[in-house]
Amino acid sequence: MSDALFQATLIGFVSSEKHNYAFTSCLTRVYNAHNFIRDICVFKYRLMMALAWLVVPFVCLQRIMTGKDSFATFKARFGFGQGRSANARLIWLHAASLGEFNTLELLLPALSEKFSTYDLLITVSNKLAFERAKNLASGRVHVEIAPLDFSSVINRFLARWQPSCMITIENEVYPNRIFKAAQQALPIIFVNARMSAKSFATWQKNPRLAQQVFSRISYCFAQDQNAFERFSALGVSRERLNMLGNLKQFQEAVPVDHPDLQAVQGVFPYDKTLCVASTHKGEDQIVLDAFARAKKTRPDLKMILVPRHPNRSAEIAALIAAHGFSYATRSRSELPDQADDIYLADTVGDMSLWYSAAATTFVAGSLVSVGGHTPYEPAVFGSAIIHGSQYSNFQAIYERLVENKGSLQADTGEDIAAAWVCLLEPAARSTQIEAAQATLFDSNDKDKMLDEITSKIEALL
Known part of the structure; x- marks a missing residue:
């Protein structure tokens, strides 16, 4: 089971209308009386993530047997990776798969130049993107498989890397990842953000959870007007949104000799x-x-x-x-x-x-x-x-x-x-x-767009 599948399952649970009303009412009273649960939807998400641990051993075995993970990459998914940075300044960049990683490669030179005193941590979600990303590893650039969205896993990951901010390329909105980053007052930034109509409809079924998640995003560079409106509707205030355009317009073909x-x-x-x-x-x-x-x-x-x-x-x-x-x-x-x-x-x-x-x-x-x-x-x-x-x-x-x-x-x-x-x-x-x-494709505004992104990141750090 993939990280994305975990999220889809859990959000499906949150949107179900078949919950026991007495159970929900009881939890709400606990919230009101003891200030223990800030939001019932957030609690249910975390409860389901806890229950998901029951299937983890079977998922581990299946993924390793089918070659989707090695023992080392699965350890990293649970926050037990070996990587560390000696630099107290670290920018965390997440690109889910190859498409998002290709976008990240367009941004990386500008980030590396602008933040020359920072180390860069690149996380990806699948094995193929991981193999590509490893080619960028250097003294300043670290590469690791992204952590799954369990609270304890995110805690371990953040404690080990201690990033200065979290930047997500295009998509993958994980509640616990955002909650934990916000608790540590990390700027949470989305670059080249997009959201499909299907994902938007799913989040709309869970408005309280969506509000808790999206309101914590520090800044969002939307790749088009649809993404701008959808992120806004889900809780990102419009003053923290920028319809900057799509970084993929600056892609260039790499000659293939195979x-x-x-x-x-x-x-x-x-x-x-x-x-x-x-x-x-x-x-x-x-x-x-x-x-x-x-x-x-x-x-x-x-x-x-x-x-x-x-x-x-x-x-x-x-x-x-x-x-x-x-x-x-x-x-x-x-x-x-x-x-x-x-x-x-x-x-x-x-x-x-x-x-x-x-x-x-x-x-x-x-x-x-x-x-x-x-x-x-x-x-x-x-x-x-x-x-x-x-x-x-x-x-x-x-x-x-x-x-x-x-x-x-x-x-x-x-x-x-x-x-x-x-x-x-x-x-x-x-x-x-x-x-x-x-x-x-339009390369005329490339430097201007990259400067706007890096300047906003600098202002938020």
Whole structure:
């Protein structure tokens, strides 16, 4: 069970209407009489976190057996990491996964320069981001797996590192982490903050808990107007909010030089290949139907299919076989040959290879109620974008892309096939890519934006 799953379970409990009324009333009387519980929702959250300890041994074993954690990383999740800083000045930076870590990398040089007398602690939530982050470790930069949101774990973590402030990149709002940081009077800052409609709706079901959590945020740089309004509605006062814009607009493509990329490009022509990025259950059938339709008129087309969760590989392979397509599977150390139609790229951490290998990308997570995935990464690699209509995680930017003709929206196999065939025309594809990059990327205000962020952090320290 992941840190995020713990939070989802607990917030679900808080929002339930099936609580025993007498139990709640009793606790409320204790609160009124003894000033023991400041807020009943906060107490229930902490109670559920305490109950979650009952499943911890099983979760530990499962994650270690499946390779999602090692013994060392699991120790760190419970606050028993080995890292320490001799510097009394330490800035804690949290980036949940690779997407958030990519944003952090844009901010890190400015932070390092502005706060040259501080050490920097980077925490991440998953193993892949941890492997990337370790490359930044140095005398001043420390890297560790993020602590789970148990009160005792956060206490251990804070006692060991003693940070001067806590900065969260984009998302992951954990109540105990915020409560404990606030108790120590640490500035709590969110940078490039975003919040999906789904997360917002969940927090709205728990207004008292939300108020306790979000009112403790010292400052929030929202990446768009939707995030600004949602953080405000949940308890961040508007004078502590700034709709600064999205740091991802300053991303630059890092040239990819990998033998597997060269091997794929040797048999999958760039302009005839579609990358289907980060599919979720229910989407593979639709994109395979689109592929079958497109191949009726263009039998030379190829597809790189990248599932969001590699453990779905066997299920997807069965769908591919049912359509009669020939394919190779990356997790089996296979590379495609000339006869293959599809490369099932069922590994993690390789998206830059596949964006580089395909002239067009279908950004998945947008055909089902997941909320979509970022359009910045395919665009920065110069891949034209197709997506579905369910993009609430990045609503503002997708709306701008569609309005500026920087992407094509398609929700059915027939429409996806038609969009792809349209983008096979070099002029149409080039025009769309230029529109997407003009919409998404603007380096003119980079220094100004970074200076505004670092200056506010400096003022709060």
